[in-house]
Amino acid sequence: MKAVIWMIVGGLANVGLVLLVAPLAQGVLRKVTARIQSRQGPPLLQPYFDLLKLLGKEDIESGESPGMQRFAAYLSLAAILAVACLVPMGFSAPMNGAGDVILLIYLLTLCGICTLLAGLAAGSTYSLVGISREMMSMIVLEPLFAIALVVGALHAQSFRLNEVLSGSVYAVAGTPYSGLIMLVVMVLSFQAFVQRVPFDISEAETELMEGPLVEYSGPKLALFKYAHMAKLIIYSALFVTLFVPWGSGLFLPLAWLLFWAKVFVLVLLVTVVAATHARYRIDQAIRFFAGLVGVSFVALILASYGH
Amino acid sequence: MTAREMFEQFKQRFGPLIVRADLPSDNRLFVFVDPSSVRYVTQHIFRELDARYVATIGADDRPFSGKFLVSHNFAFDKEHLLCGVLAYLPPDKPQIDSITDMVPAASWGEREMRDLVGIEPVGHRYLKRLVLPDGWPEGSHPLRKDTLWNEVPAEYNPEREFKFDEAPEGCMVVPFGPFHPTLDEPAHFRLFVEGEMVRGCEYRGFMVHRGIEKLAESVMNYNDIPMLAERICGICGCVHNVAYVQSVEEAAALKPPPRAEYIRTIMLELERLHSHLLWVGLACHIVGFDTLFMQSFRIREPIMWMAEKISGNRKTYALCVIGGVRWNITPELKVELRAVLDKLESEWRPVIAAVSRDKNIQKRTCGVGVADAGLVKNIGLIGPVARAAGVDIDCRRDHPYAAYDRVEFNVITEQGADVWSRLLVRAKEVFESIRIIRQCLDKMEDGPLQLEIKDELPIGRMGLSSVEAPRGESHHFVITGENNRPRRWRVRAPTYQNLQGIPAMIKDQQIADMTISLGSIDPCFSCTDRLETVDLRSGSVKVWSQEELLKLTRKKAGR
Numbered sequence: 001m002k003a004v005i006w007m008i009v010g011g012l013a014n015v016g017l018v019l020l021v022a023p024l025a026q027g028v029l030r031k032v033t034a035r036i037q038s039r040q041g042p043p044l045l046q047p048y049f050d051l052l053k054l055l056g057k058e059d060i061e062s063g064e065s066p067g068m069q070r071f072a073a074y075l076s077l078a079a080i081l082a083v084a085c086l087v088p089m090g091f092s093a094p095m096n097g098a099g100d101v102i103l104l105i106y107l108l109t110l111c112g113i114c115t116l117l118a119g120l121a122a123g124s125t126y127s128l129v130g131i132s133r134e135m136m137s138m139i140v141l142e143p144l145f146a147i148a149l150v151v152g153a154l155h156a157q158s159f160r161l162n163e164v165l166s167g168s169v170y171a172v173a174g175t176p177y178s179g180l181i182m183l184v185v186m187v188l189s190f191q192a193f194v195q196r197v198p199f200d201i202s203e204a205e206t207e208l209m210e211g212p213l214v215e216y217s218g219p220k221l222a223l224f225k226y227a228h229m230a231k232l233i234i235y236s237a238l239f240v241t242l243f244v245p246w247g248s249g250l251f252l253p254l255a256w257l258l259f260w261a262k263v264f265v266l267v268l269l270v271t272v273v274a275a276t277h278a279r280y281r282i283d284q285a286i287r288f289f290a291g292l293v294g295v296s297f298v299a300l301i302l303a304s305y306g307h
Numbered sequence: 308m309t310a311r312e313m314f315e316q317f318k319q320r321f322g323p324l325i326v327r328a329d330l331p332s333d334n335r336l337f338v339f340v341d342p343s344s345v346r347y348v349t350q351h352i353f354r355e356l357d358a359r360y361v362a363t364i365g366a367d368d369r370p371f372s373g374k375f376l377v378s379h380n381f382a383f384d385k386e387h388l389l390c391g392v393l394a395y396l397p398p399d400k401p402q403i404d405s406i407t408d409m410v411p412a413a414s415w416g417e418r419e420m421r422d423l424v425g426i427e428p429v430g431h432r433y434l435k436r437l438v439l440p441d442g443w444p445e446g447s448h449p450l451r452k453d454t455l456w457n458e459v460p461a462e463y464n465p466e467r468e469f470k471f472d473e474a475p476e477g478c479m480v481v482p483f484g485p486f487h488p489t490l491d492e493p494a495h496f497r498l499f500v501e502g503e504m505v506r507g508c509e510y511r512g513f514m515v516h517r518g519i520e521k522l523a524e525s526v527m528n529y530n531d532i533p534m535l536a537e538r539i540c541g542i543c544g545c546v547h548n549v550a551y552v553q554s555v556e557e558a559a560a561l562k563p564p565p566r567a568e569y570i571r572t573i574m575l576e577l578e579r580l581h582s583h584l585l586w587v588g589l590a591c592h593i594v595g596f597d598t599l600f601m602q603s604f605r606i607r608e609p610i611m612w613m614a615e616k617i618s619g620n621r622k623t624y625a626l627c628v629i630g631g632v633r634w635n636i637t638p639e640l641k642v643e644l645r646a647v648l649d650k651l652e653s654e655w656r657p658v659i660a661a662v663s664r665d666k667n668i669q670k671r672t673c674g675v676g677v678a679d680a681g682l683v684k685n686i687g688l689i690g691p692v693a694r695a696a697g698v699d700i701d702c703r704r705d706h707p708y709a710a711y712d713r714v715e716f717n718v719i720t721e722q723g724a725d726v727w728s729r730l731l732v733r734a735k736e737v738f739e740s741i742r743i744i745r746q747c748l749d750k751m752e753d754g755p756l757q758l759e760i761k762d763e764l765p766i767g768r769m770g771l772s773s774v775e776a777p778r779g780e781s782h783h784f785v786i787t788g789e790n791n792r793p794r795r796w797r798v799r800a801p802t803y804q805n806l807q808g809i810p811a812m813i814k815d816q817q818i819a820d821m822t823i824s825l826g827s828i829d830p831c832f833s834c835t836d837r838l839e840t841v842d843l844r845s846g847s848v849k850v851w852s853q854e855e856l857l858k859l860t861r862k863k864a865g866r
Contacts, residue, residue: 037601125481129503129818197595198667209488278667279595281819282503 010094011085018084021260022229023047028264029232029271036275047229054222062215064123072121073220076114076227080234083107087237088165090256100159101149108145111231112138118224119212130211133282137192137199140289144189145238147296148182151303152242155179165238167245178303183243185292185299190239192289194232196270198277199285236266308386310336316356321348329769331557334387334706337769342377342394342403349379349392350409358383358390359700360687361773362782362799363416365424367451368395371767371794375401375426379413380771380784384705389771391784402427412687415807416799423450438513442467449521456518456525472509474499481818485514489593489822494830498813498821505813505821510806520796528791529555529764533627536783539798540831542585545578545624546776547798550783552627553708558770558787559629563758567631569751571709573644574617574626575774576740576747580651581610582777583733583740586829590730593826594671599662606654609647616640629764631757641748648741659734672727676812676824679724686808690779690801691736692828694720695728702775714746726827733777733829763791776801778829802831 026047034041061069085095086104112134119131152168153159155176169179192199216224240262247258280288310330317325317338324344329337340348352358358381366376375396382389396403405428407414417428418437425448428434439449444462448454474480478499485493493514499507519539523532536551537544549571556563563571584607591599611621618624618634626632636644662668678686683693693700701718703711719735721728770785779801788794805828813824 033598037598038605039601125479129481129500132503197597200595275598277596278591278671281671281817283817284670 007094010091014084014087014089014094015081017089018081018230018233019226022226022233023051025233025236025264025267026229029267029274032268032271033275036272051222051226054225055219057218059219060217062122062217065121068117069121069215070220072114072117073216073223075117076111077223077230079107079110079114080227080230083111083234084230086161087234088162088241089237090259095161100161101153101164102159104161105142105146105149109138109142111227112142114227115212118216122212122215124214126209127212127214130214134212136282136286137289140286140293141189141192143293144185144289144296145193147293147300148186148242151178151182151299154303165241167242169242172306174307177307178299179243181299181302182296185296186239186243189289189292190235190266191270191273192285193235194270195228196232197274198280200279232267232270233263236263236270239266308383308388309333310388310390313383313386313388313390314338320351324348331560331768334389335557335771336388336390337378337393338390339393339395342396345377345379345392345394346404346406346409349381349406352381352390352392353410356383359684360410360412361389361780362784362797363413363420364784364795364797365420365426365450366786366795366797367424367453368794369398370452374398375424376795377403377420377426378784379406379410379416380782382706382773382780384700387705387707389706389773391769391771396426400427401425402429404429405431407431411685412804412807415803422448424448425451436469438516440516441469449518450524456521469511471497471511475506477501478506483508483821489826492831496809496821496825498818500818503817503819505816505818507814508810510809512806520798523796524788524793529793530628532793532796533629534625536798537623537625539800541622542582542831543578543776543778543781544622545574545626546774546781547783547800548624548627549575549709550772550774550781551785551796551798552629553774554770554772554783554785555629555764555787555793556770557772558768558785559764561630561758561760563631564755565710565752566754567756567758568710569747570632570634570636570756571627572711572714573636573744573747574614574624574632575709576744577610577614577617578624579740579777580737581607581614582829583737584610584655586733586777587730590726590823590826591668593823594668596668599658602658606651606658609650613644613647616643628757630760631755633756635756636748636751644744645748648744652738652741655734655737662734663731668730669727671820671823672730672827673723673725675726675816675820676827677725678808678812682808682811686811687804688779688808689804690776690829691729691732692779692805692808694718695732696724697722700780702773702780706773708772708774710747710750711743713750714743716743726823729827767794778802778831779805800831802828806830 024044027044030046031041031044083104086099086107115134116131119127119134148169149164152164155171156163156168158164169182170176191197213221213224240259244262247255250258310333313336314328314330321340321344324340324347325338326341327339353360361380361382364378364380368374368376372395375398376393377396378391378393380389380391394403403426405417407417407428408430414431414433415437417431418434420426421428421434422436422438442464444460444464447460478501481498481500483496483498484490485495494510494512495514497509498505519535523535527535533548533552537548539547584603588600588603588607591597591603614624615621617636617640618626624634626634678688678692678696680696680698682688683696683698689700697720699718699720703716704718716739719732719739721731764787766787766789768787770787772783774781781801782799784797785793786795809825809828813821816824
């Protein structure tokens with residue numbers, strides 16, 4: 001019973017933490033981007049105000065099926081927060097006993113599904129083009145993260161969250177070839193997972209006017225934006241636990257601080273890459289991802305032979 | 308080859324077909340031919356003599372000669388010669404053989420002539436409405452002299468809609484515009500898309516046609532019009548201002564003082580500088596590279612301040628009057644301008660060095676929006692679009708005006724014919740502009756800024772002026788008239804021709820490349836439409852119908 005309570009408390013703590021930190025990360029991202037662009041940039045806390053402003057606006061029903069539109073907005077934030085419960089954030093994963101890596105993969109896919117639902121609900125030409133792009137990139141992107149997790153699971157000989165999400169990709173005797181390959185693959189595709197330039201193709205403002213989100217406004221848009229910000233934090237946390245686990249064995253406050261420092265370094269990296277690149281076209285992106293999928297299969301084979 | 312030699316050549320070839328000719332100078336030739344031989348003559352000029360198509364102009368000349376007038380203008384760039392092929396048409400049923408099957412570039416020119424003046428181009432294959440609004444009744448033509456400038460026909464029907472072409476089989480229609488983040492002004496493209504590939508498109512523009520030409524011909528005077536002309540465009544306004552003034556000066560055989568010519572050159576080049584920097588920024592924004600967008604705007608800003616110091620305005624310099632300029636460049640301004648140019652040069656060089664090595668931008672722009680030399684010739688594409696396809700044309704060198712014959716500069720060309728080449732052309736032209744301004748500052752002599760004009764300007768004379776705008780050649784045609792105003796003034800902005808090349812440039816390309824392809828011609832719809840947006844500030848919340856808005860604007864205009 002006590003364990004269950006701790007699980008719930010831990011999960012809620014994680015969710016609260018993500019909700020609290022995500023806009024700050026976005027603020028840092030915007031400020032640093034502005035600096036790179038010789039601009040002053042908005043105040044660090046601006047994303048919090050932006051969300052509050054959007055939440056306070058009139059809730060307008062629009063698009064072809066308003067019900068689905070609403071559902072997609074709720075689901076997108078809910079799905080990403082559910083992921084938050086499963087990811088260790090400086091502590092061990094709170095819902096360690098309630099789910100495993102497979103559930104994690106499914107929930108991550110669900111986030112992409114929400115974008116599809118949103119686009120379908122809008123029913124405009126631009127959103128349809130947007131979701132067709134989203135769908136194409138999902139098909140090649142999702143396997144990448146899944147393979148990274150499976151490689152970890154193979155090395156850890158377990159699908160349990162705590163065992164996989166602790167740098168398990170390197171957990172072999174000798175040089176962890178498969179882990180290192182997956183590290184390179186994930187670094188190269190990370191921008192796409194957090195939907196930033198050069199891979200923000202499905203929303204491409206200057207081409208598709210935000211694509212699937214074209215019909216969203218007010219509170220529902222706020223939920224999507226929030227989910228988008230949370231995604232950056234959660235994927236960064238996943239990346240850190242899976243690939244940069246060093247220092248997690250230190251005593252608590254230090255390990256915890258180190259973890260968040262690593263997450264913010266990753267956010268900065270994302271920012272710099274986004275600020276120095278032009279958007280790729282969908283066919284160029286897909287070719288790029290397809291190459292990565294090929295490489296990651298090699299890593300999977302290596303992992304299954306224990307390398 | 309001078310105009311006289313060219314005319315001798317024409318005489319040998321066409322003989323009796325030529326009714327009359329005007330040779331006002333060595334660089335201008337007006338040949339009047341019989342309407343039935345226009346096709347033959349223009350084909351020869353366009354195909355065998357390899358002239359470049361410039362513009363088609365229709366004019367209602369009935370109050371003066373009792374006839375309609377059509378002029379097809381061509382440019383012999385290597386011979387430094389601008390040439391008009393003119394024909395008078397009978398007043399009752401004006402029609403002329405279309406030349407579009409041989410000169411495809413004339414398509415819009417003829418459609419516009421049909422819409423606005425009511426001259427029927429016989430044999431034109433695509434006679435859809437181009438300029439007039441959908442609800443405008445057939446048979447009413449605003450540019451005819453018997454139509455008042457503020458007249459709205461009684462049969463005007465705002466409910467009538469435009470009939471678009473059918474989409475080809477298997478294609479989805481993606482509407483692009485009138486409002487889209489990358490369109491700064493309204494224009495509508497209906498893209499026929501198969502998957503992610505664009506298979507074709509239809510254009511409907513001219514949504515906010517202001518009727519500037521009509522206004523000038525009916526209520527303004529010679530020295531009002533330069534200020535109206537520069538409001539044609541918010542980016543290259545000075546170009547229109549200078550081009551109009553030059554065409555009137557040419558018609559009236561006036562020569563502005565040398566200092567005025569240097570100042571015109573400097574302002575035109577300042578405008579090119581800020582326009583090219585703006586374009587590089589916007590192009591980067593379109594492909595999602597916002598950092599360079601912001602940086603080029605930062606680098607551009609001192610140019611705007613400099614323009615403000617010289618003319619009092621960041622844009623819309625109000626520079627020219629007939630026979631001179633209104634602003635002087637004082638010794639203090641000279642020093643400051645030199646400093647701004649030095650800073651610009653030192654900041655732009657590393658940017659270009661970085662961009663030209665950037666594989667990421669090349670990936671989005673190489674082989675995209677291709678317009679090869681053949682298309683350039685057929686559609687009459689101009690400016691950086693032509694130069695990027697290796698077509699070596701530049702009005703500053705080919706048809707020198709202002710002080711361009713007294714400065715040295717290179718015409719930048721590239722061979723790629725794609726968006727990337729256009730980016731390189733514009734980026735490198737920045738340095739040439741800096742060079743030109745520096746030479747002007749060195750060579751500029753003291754002297755008066757304006758010519759004293761005591762007499763009325765002569766009546767019924769024609770003047771042409773081609774000015775190299777940042778986007779390409781801007782061509783103005785003027786017939787001088789009574790009441791201190793021109794009888795006919797026709798503006799052909801560069802986008803007017805370049806936009807006609809877009810359907811060919813985006814065909815069989817990815818939809819993602821559409822915006823950058825369109826962006827690569829640096830489209831200026833206001834030049835094409837001659838439009839203006841009206842900012843309405845209303846305290847109370849009110850939804851305005853089109854009717855009410857029209858009423859309101861008319862009330863404001865005092866009608």
